Amino acid sequence: MLDDRVRAVLERLEREDATERERGLPPEQRARQVEPTTGRFLFSLVAPQTDCEVLELGGSRGYSSVWLAAGVRNLGGRVLSLERDPAKVEAWQRNVEDAGLSDWAELRAGDAFEQLPQIDDVFDVVFLDAEKDDYEELFRLAREKVEPGALVVADNVLSHPDPLASYSAARQADPTLLSITVPLDRGLELTVVLR
Numbered sequence: 001m002l003d004d005r006v007r008a009v010l011e012r013l014e015r016e017d018a019t020e021r022e023r024g025l026p027p028e029q030r031a032r033q034v035e036p037t038t039g040r041f042l043f044s045l046v047a048p049q050t051d052c053e054v055l056e057l058g059g060s061r062g063y064s065s066v067w068l069a070a071g072v073r074n075l076g077g078r079v080l081s082l083e084r085d086p087a088k089v090e091a092w093q094r095n096v097e098d099a100g101l102s103d104w105a106e107l108r109a110g111d112a113f114e115q116l117p118q119i120d121d122v123f124d125v126v127f128l129d130a131e132k133d134d135y136e137e138l139f140r141l142a143r144e145k146v147e148p149g150a151l152v153v154a155d156n157v158l159s160h161p162d163p164l165a166s167y168s169a170a171r172q173a174d175p176t177l178l179s180i181t182v183p184l185d186r187g188l189e190l191t192v193v194l195r
Contacts, residue, residue: 006101017063034064039066039067040067044071046068050075050076054124055142068105079106113137123146128153128154128155129155136170151193157188164187176195
């Protein structure tokens with residue numbers, strides 16, 4: 001599952017991210033990828049599932065996409081990633097190809113608000129890691145693409161309490177969902193759709 005090609009790409013992206021942070025690049029110019037422990041967590045969520053269909057909202061340069069695709073390839077499944085930044089789209093494609101995961105991951109370039117209504121698939125897992133002010137609307141649109149039992153994982157809910165504390169509170173107050181905040185890295189909100 002985590003062969004040498006996958007590990008090499010992950011390690012390279014981790015080095016690039018560390019260098020960008022050390023140089024003090026503004027967030028919009030950085031990869032803005034998840035922490036390695038969050039990547040391993042995402043891998044562990046999808047790897048045991050047969051034919052796991054994953055929707056990723058905010059693919060950036062593909063770091064989390066590589067973790068997710070490496071997980072789903074073992075028992076079948078795929079990752080559909082949405083990313084709007086043209087520079088990151090090109091890097092995503094290169095990184096996923098370098099990792100040998102092109103058969104398990106697909107990228108759709110463009111705005112998620114335009115892309116999501118056009119997608120007919122049903123997903124088992126949604127990973128939400130986009131612009132923080134967009135989480136509520138993206139969750140609403142993504143919920144139309146899942147069935148009961150699906151899991152939505154939102155990143156950054158502790159590192160960005162404004163506006164994401166209200167995102168977590170809304171998920172936890174909704175009786176059609178079961179949601180919990182996991183204090184891993186920047187904070188993950190894990191939400192299971194009950195009905």
